[in-house]
Amino acid sequence: MTQIIDTKTVKHVAFLVRMGISDGEAQSFSQQFSAIIDFFNLLNEVDTHDTPPATQVIHANMVLREDAAQPSMPREDFLKNAPESEEGYVKVSTVLGEE
């Protein structure tokens, strides 16, 4: 195995994507990630110096949207799925360090 993704890195990445993980999980992810990344390193064999990255799957003209306002979806429908709401707003816990 050429590249080790240690538990510290795993925890850093977990926080980037807001994934709560335990120490035990960090350990097992660390092993799995190292194996998978090693597998990805197979691509290093390919010479891509003159190859542009793919930017579009099919060659097609994108249809833009005409600037016209449409009616809103009913607020009650939207809020029905919200875990918590208050006075028509979606309610969340506050962000620490902010006011």
Add this chain to the structure above:
Amino acid sequence: MTKYETVIGLEIHAELQTASKMFCGCSADYASAPAANTNICPVCTALPGAMPVINARAVEQAVLVGMALNCTINPHNTFARKNYFYPDLPKGYQISQYELPIASEGWMDVPADLGEGTQRIRIRRAHLEEDTAKTFHRGDHALIDYNRAGVPLLEIVTEPDFRTVEAALAYATNVRAILRYLGVNSGDMEKGVLRFEANVSVRPIGSDELRTRTEIKNLNSFRALTRASAYEVERQIKLYESGGEVVQETLGWDEARGVTVSQRSKEHAHDYRYFPEPDLPPLQLAESFIESFRAHLPELPEAKTQRFLRDYGLKLQDAALLASERSLADYFEAVTAQTKDSAKVVCNWLTGEFMRQINDRALSVDSIPIPAAHLAQLIDLAFDKTVSGNTAKSVLVEMFQSGRAPKDIVEAQGLGQISNEGVLKEMVIKLIADNPKEVASYLGGKETLLQWFMGQVARATKGKADPQAVKQLLLDEFEKLRK
């Protein structure tokens, strides 16, 4: 002691004035929404499976702004995902332009730091992106309104080319004027449609290095921009002078205390993990499409100022003032075209009493309540000496109050000037006959009494007599008596 030089780069986030949002058909007019979460759909609230579609008008507006800022419009530009978590960001990423923005490498000239001439500010890029939702903090919780989420934003970024806070202000003011000219942004700072971010550093004069900079975010007014930048420059200089180092960080501006404050959050190191937005193919703009906009580009403030100097012979300061707002400039030209008097007189009216009325009444030049034809008529009444200058001013006030045409006001209130020489001559002869003592005194050398005689006529005519005419008649009569 080391002398320091200011180095500022500016980012302007301008909301575009489209009917719908950047990537969905919801109304972009969140300011007029009747209540929270009433301009929403699956796209702007990031419901699973919803997909973005680019608003054609936002693209057009971005092209116009890019051209007005002398940018290259990129025929191939792309959108990217900027990934971070925050309650006001429903998708967990913002769709923005990263590697290939719609416009790049522009410039704007601003007055040079000292004295004459101009300094060229390089504009790095202008790119399209979407606004976030609005968060209202309520103690231990927060409330989110998605009406603003997805409103189109144009972010305009300069190189760190400003050497004074004043230059940054001049640039920001010009950008606002241009956005308003193009009709893509109301410039209404109080509503938050324009927000500034200043990147500030200082360095010893003569040095070329770019020292550690701080970013002051969310500056919502010109005042905040200048105060915060000036404060930050001072703070950094003091820091270096006391042997300290500037730390790269994001700052907020505390308007009440007049200080910048560090905005440390849990997410200390940002790692936005930009990558191309797979839901949006590259935006391809045909050259013919881009070129078709050059013709749509209106005359911009700078060009208009130059034309006003050239065509109307105005003073620079006046020309620039009139040209600063498209509606005011158009009004000026409309009035000038309809009056017998000169453009300079129209300019005097507009920059004088007229502007005072607009300001006193807290009106906007975008909605001038007086038709250009009415103001032209008023200026003509003064030009024809139908009313005196002073009367004309009071007629203007009445026009603002009632909205009536100046001729109607003058007629209804009998304000017309008595310029009939026969009538005035009779009054003057009678005045001289009735006041022999004063006449003798005047003829005896006390020439200041001329004012007294004129005052008598003015009183008798309630100010409607043309003072020049009265003066001439009096002088003529006294001359006859001398003989």
Add this chain to the structure above:
Amino acid sequence: MELSSLTLRSAQEMLRSKQISSVELTQAMLDRIRKIDPQIQAYVTVTEDVALEQARRADERLATSENVTPLTGIPFGVKDCLSTKGVRTTCSSKILENYVPQYNATVIDKLADSGAVMLGKHNMDEFGMGSSCENSAYFPTRNPWDLTRVPGGSSGGSAAAAAAGLGLFSIGEDTGGSVRMPAGFCNVTGLKPTYGRVSRYGLIALASSFDSIGPMAREVYDVAAVTEAIAGLDKRDSTSSTLPVPQYTQSLGKSVKGMKLGIPKEYFVAGMEAGVESAIHKAIQQFEALGMEIHEVSLPHTKYGLPVYYLILFAEASANLARFDGTRFGLSVRDGAEDVIDVYLRTRAAGFGDEVKRRIMLGAYTLSAGYYDAYYLKAQKVRTLLRQDFEQAFEQVDALIAPTCPTTAFKIGEKTADPLEMYLSDIYVTATNPAGIPSLAVPCGFSQGMPVGMQLMGKHFNEETLFQIGHAYQQVTDWHKQLPPLG
């Protein structure tokens, strides 16, 4: 009426000739689901009320013969990653366990407009992440051919339902083989259309540049009919194609004589189960007998297909799944959380399964500062080469043939311990998605009693050719008519 062997086409004829009503057909299907599905568990949600109401309306259309389409009155099921208004949509994840969408995916709207009858939502690997349907947060779906084996994934529920006659067609979704691989495992015909052919609006995204919604059914005709109904430009999906949709069912029956079939040599290397290899070779002989020219071609970057696929998928998925944050919908773990960031951490920890967590985290890792060029960008460059491989091959041949999987369906639990080993089962089906090309999975035999599938790959927007070849094959073989041993 023998429901287990009923095809869409024969049901169509029965409905039109009034031998049966849609309500009767739908009720029979619902009864069959009630009876059979407990052993297979293809459905996460059965929408009996919706189905019967749609069937009633379909019968009205059929009675007046107005506005009748090939799908009017036909009952189907759909993978639970398509947003269905008023019907719980879970992606087989805990995080969406109680999510009832406010809107329909475009494909769901199109099917409703055509008069098709929705029976319910199919189980899948959570968010499409898996190749066996074992990654469902609720239960694994079982292969109707052997209940101890997996149906494949991630559209395992859709394949199993189509195979077991629990619906006359299924709407699956293929990100990197998720329609074709389970189709092969379960002996059904399935299409991964060209990227952009079918609107993704309302499809809960896994990898946005790969995801393709495609139908699964008993035979090529059925799949062609459904594709015709769901394909086309959608102004709500910027990546959907403006090209007109051909009438696919019309081109069926044309001779394949003289057409060229390519065998990509890199696909026929060590590692293929013997029974799979021999089934594919027999199929190739069959095509030769039908008058097709067989050519060996090379897709030199084949071995890089899998890492390219997974790298890009992880990256796109890491962003696509950021919206599951417990704020506007879905699971939200708030008790004991000190702030909103803590809510995110707890919600996502509790709501996502291990495979989803792995992929999101690895995706973020490969995109993060310092790694982007080495991983994500590198993968996009090799993707260009993968595409070019296919483009060059299609200059020589009309279609390519390959197995859908190196093995037949494996045992439940056999590969769950090692994620990498599970990834390898996708080796033949992943490269098509980075290239965006269409691919049709067709049953082509059995190995030790379990079905073997082949896939026919074609040029962009050339589904017609694939249908033509697949249909010609099904005219001279009866693999697709073999039914699993169910009650």
